[in-house]
Amino acid sequence: MKQGKSEGxxxxxxxxxxxxxxxxxxxxxxxxQQVLEQVAAxxxxxxRIKHKIAVMSGKGGVGKSSVTVNLANSFTARGYKxxxxxxxxxxxxxxxxxxxxxxxxxxxxxxxxPAVGLNGIKxxxxxxxxxxxxxxxxxxxxxxxxxxxxxxxxxxxIREFISxxxxxxxxxxxxxxxxxxxxxxxIISQMIPDLDGAVIVTIPSEISQFIVKKSVVFLxxxxxxxxxxxxxxxxxxxxxxxxxxxxxxxxxxxxESPLQKMGLPLLGxxxxxxxxxxxxxxxxxxxxxxxxxxxxxxxxxITDSLQQHIESRRAS
Amino acid sequence: xxxxxxKCNNFMDYESKEQVDTLRLGITFACTQCGYKVAMVTNPGxxxxxxxxxxxxxxxxxxxxxxxxxxxAMKPEGQPAAAGQPTATMTADMGKCPFPGMLAGSGxxxxxxxxxxxxxxxxxxxxxxxxxxxxxxxxxxFVRSLARAGIEQYARENGFAEVNDQVMDEYREKVxx
Numbered sequence: 001m002k003q004g005k006s007e008g009x010x011x012x013x014x015x016x017x018x019x020x021x022x023x024x025x026x027x028x029x030x031x032x033q034q035v036l037e038q039v040a041a042x043x044x045x046x047x048r049i050k051h052k053i054a055v056m057s058g059k060g061g062v063g064k065s066s067v068t069v070n071l072a073n074s075f076t077a078r079g080y081k082x083x084x085x086x087x088x089x090x091x092x093x094x095x096x097x098x099x100x101x102x103x104x105x106x107x108x109x110x111x112x113x114p115a116v117g118l119n120g121i122k123x124x125x126x127x128x129x130x131x132x133x134x135x136x137x138x139x140x141x142x143x144x145x146x147x148x149x150x151x152x153x154x155x156x157x158i159r160e161f162i163s164x165x166x167x168x169x170x171x172x173x174x175x176x177x178x179x180x181x182x183x184x185x186x187i188i189s190q191m192i193p194d195l196d197g198a199v200i201v202t203i204p205s206e207i208s209q210f211i212v213k214k215s216v217v218f219l220x221x222x223x224x225x226x227x228x229x230x231x232x233x234x235x236x237x238x239x240x241x242x243x244x245x246x247x248x249x250x251x252x253x254x255x256e257s258p259l260q261k262m263g264l265p266l267l268g269x270x271x272x273x274x275x276x277x278x279x280x281x282x283x284x285x286x287x288x289x290x291x292x293x294x295x296x297x298x299x300x301x302i303t304d305s306l307q308q309h310i311e312s313r314r315a316s
Numbered sequence: 317x318x319x320x321x322x323k324c325n326n327f328m329d330y331e332s333k334e335q336v337d338t339l340r341l342g343i344t345f346a347c348t349q350c351g352y353k354v355a356m357v358t359n360p361g362x363x364x365x366x367x368x369x370x371x372x373x374x375x376x377x378x379x380x381x382x383x384x385x386x387x388x389a390m391k392p393e394g395q396p397a398a399a400g401q402p403t404a405t406m407t408a409d410m411g412k413c414p415f416p417g418m419l420a421g422s423g424x425x426x427x428x429x430x431x432x433x434x435x436x437x438x439x440x441x442x443x444x445x446x447x448x449x450x451x452x453x454x455x456x457x458f459v460r461s462l463a464r465a466g467i468e469q470y471a472r473e474n475g476f477a478e479v480n481d482q483v484m485d486e487y488r489e490k491v492x493x
Contacts, residue, residue, distance in 0.1 A: 014325050030330065030375030112382040140391035152368030157386045164382040
């Protein structure tokens with residue numbers, strides 16, 4: 001048998017020589033090449049947006065989407081061009097809250113064009129790719145029941161939402177995150193390294209703060225995502241009949257919460273107002289329709305803080 | 317993954333790929349110096365995970381369209397779950413599994429790998445006895461379809477007309493389940 005050139009050399013030695021040669025000749029693995037192109041596409045697209053803020057919470061049902069939409073409307077009132085990226089793939093509700101549930105992402109050669117809702121706010125969401133209102137988001141594949149498989153698919157879907165949606169010029173992109181602290185935030189932090197930071201939404205219940213605390217630690221310590229501050233949603237309510245202030249949650253003290261004890265600034269407390277939900281259901285802007293309510297004022301105060309933060313960041 | 321031509325001390329280059337069946341891809345590599353070729357047949361898990369990254373094996377020949385991966389990955393309403401049931405319909409429905417999309421527009425060509433497997437894997441599913449079906453339900457759902465495919469392949473290769481308890485016992489012993 002004819003001996004190969006490898007005789008006397010280990011595979012390790014041969015591979016190292018070949019890889020050095022490939023590096024010198026700038027030869028790239030075709031799969032790796034595609035991944036690098038995906039990363040470049042993400043960076044190019046995100047580079048055109050001045051500021052990006054993620055709206056997060058480890059806890060579900062605290063009003064992340066509602067806060068996102070009201071912040072978006074508040075920012076547009078100050079002249080900002082705003083987009084909402086709804087990363088809650090299986091529970092997308094931003095389009096309905098923005099009155100554009102019936103619209104779709106338009107696929108063009110220049111990218112997927114987001115739907116335009118209230119106040120010219122652009123929205124990209126899985127909901128805009130579904131055939132009807134009752135359609136669930138489902139992925140097809142042999143491993144449909146596998147969390148590993150779904151996680152990989154959803155990572156690629158989020159990557160496409162970040163790289164393929166053509167927002168045009170935007171001052172601010174608000175990223176409406178799903179209620180989980182472990183899988184989606186790492187995707188966002190890796191794909192949007194210049195994220196301005198995250199606002200954390202919680203409610204004044206011990207359980208919520210217990211859960212949210214975990215996500216804050218994870219975001220800040222492990223992912224190094226700057227936490228811009230806390231928004232305490234459903235923070236009391238005013239009785240529509242007698243006008244008395246009510247606490248919605250037992251032991252909801254407005255003293256320093258466990259989250260504030262962690263050194264997180266409180267951006268504001270948004271009192272419960274059923275008109276917030278009413279406007280969301282109808283796809284209308286609460287802060288524009290009820291500007292004198294305590295809740296609308298709270299959103300303006302929060303917007304003030306965030307605006308100050310991102311403007312100072314831009315200046316620096 | 318790379319292949320090394322030991323004769324030439326050279327990495328083999330990707331040459332072509334083809335869909336062996338709904339579960340696997342056949343990928344051919346060739347040495348650019350001596351022309352020697354080898355073909356690998358992926359297992360379903362590898363193919364699924366690579367497809368989940370939204371990349372095309374061997375590189376793209378056409379640029380990706382906006383939201384291409386998302387549109388291909390979405391499952392239409394009313395389509396039954398694939399897990400545990402790789403049916404004949406599934407074989408015919410290229411849209412059911414995402415990785416056929418990897419082939420589309422990326423230089424697919426028939427290199428005969430599927431034929432080289434004697435067509436064994438493109439045959440219709442082997443019938444299952446109710447007892448064997450019941451035993452299959454003990455396999456975790458997310459690997460059930462893979463287990464089903466493996467068991468059916470074992471049955472075909474060993475001349476069984478149906479998947480019965482004997483096949484299940486032998487296959488279990490073979491793979492150490």
